[in-house]
Amino acid sequence: MKFGLLGRVLGHSLSPQIHAAIFRALGSTDTYELLEREPEQVAAFVQENGAGLTGSNVTIPYKEKVIPYLKEIAPEAEKIGAVNTLFFTPDGVKGYNTDYLGFDRMLQAAGISLAGKDVTVLGNGGAAKAVLQVVADRKAKSVQILSRHPEQAKDSLQHFLAQRPDAEVRLYADARPGSAVVINTTPVGMFPKVGASPVSADFTKGAEAAVDIIYNPKETRFLADARQNGAKTCNGLYMLVAQAVASEEIWQQKKLEPALIPDIMKQLEATFHG
CATH class of the missing domain: 3.40.50.10860 (Leucine Dehydrogenase, chain A, domain 1)
Structure with missing residues (x-):
């Protein structure tokens, strides 16, 4: 075949x-x-x-x-x-859509649960759509989406927001801290620009888990910061x-x-x- x-x-x-x-x-x-x-x-x-x-x-x-x-x-x-x-x-x-299936299976393999949790998703591009659908289907308690352009994000995420009208789309500068799970769907921190992170080092303080769909490098700056803050981490491989x-x-x-x-x-x- x-x-x-x-x-x-x-x-x-x-x-x-x-x-x-x-x-x-x-x-x-x-x-x-x-x-x-x-x-x-x-x-x-x-x-x-x-x-x-x-x-x-x-x-x-x-x-x-x-x-x-x-x-x-x-x-x-x-x-x-x-x-x-x-x-x-x-x-x-x-x-x-096997991006959806792949992300869902990854969370299961890593032992990361979203049910009843406050979840923050960084980014609103194509990859974010599949990730957010898993977040909705796994019954997250609340959903915060961080974007550099919130109004454009609301347009591109209409399918998701129709299912979760309680979801908040915010500027990074206006982010609500304290989510149990933080998921990066942006390319920030991908090889070769490995020193960058989409959020500050203390953003994941208190988080149970941090997930990055980037797989190269194995540990992005975002995941390194989260690990140092005591969170379970998982990359996108x-x-x-x-x-x-x-x-x-x-x-x-x-x-x-x-x-x-x-x-x-x-x-x-x-x-x-x-």
């Missing part, structure tokens, strides 16, 4: 490396390629079943653009308003691999061994910094 990643600029993607590791573990000869397309080519790509592919991941800027061309959309993807996985079937193209495994489970139509995720994580970690 053939798979790929639909996007516009894909040179730095780790997806081929991750899926190749999955194929090796399965003993398959399946392939995964990068599929760079311009916006005007997206509709034809989906409508023509990816030109012979069994499935495709979707990355920015096309996670919303593919939705009108789908026959069916999974509940979590519909609630988020974004699709990152396409399954080309004889009955039509089906859309899923598990999410990265788990969302790929979840995509393969959809395409292969079977559950894969849970041990596959940490095995692939170890392979990847050798190539990262910090």
Whole structure:
């Protein structure tokens, strides 16, 4: 079977490396390629079943653009308003969001619970949408979203805010302190700019857990500060691999061994910094 990643600029993607590791573990000869397309080519790509592919991941800027061309959309993807996985079937193209599944599985693996907790999410980009949906579905007590542009954030997060009208969207400078769980969905602190953090060092004081969806470096400045403040910490590598495994489970139509995720994580970690 053939798979790929639909996007516009894909040179730095780790997806081929991750899926190749999955194929090796399965003993398959399946392939995964990068599929760079311009916006005007997206509709034809989906409508023509990816030109012979069994499935495709979707990355920015096309996670919303593919939705009108789908026959069916999974509940979590519909609630988020974004699709990152396409399954080309004889009955039509089906859309899923495995970023959601990957983040949820990561929290479970790390032993981090959101139920009944005050949660702060840093950022409101594409990754934040899947994260916030997990936060809502896991029944967080309160949700604070920090953004540099709150009004724009409210526009982009309409799907989420319709479900959680009690959620607060604030400027970083106006942040309410004291959340039990703080989640960074911004790229601040990613290699090579590893010294930066989206919040001050004391922002996570008193927090039970801090989560960063960045995976390179292994410990960002944000996570280092949180660890020094006594919080449990978790980076985004598990999410990265788990969302790929979840995509393969959809395409292969079977559950894969849970041990596959940490095995692939170890392979990847050798190539990262910090």
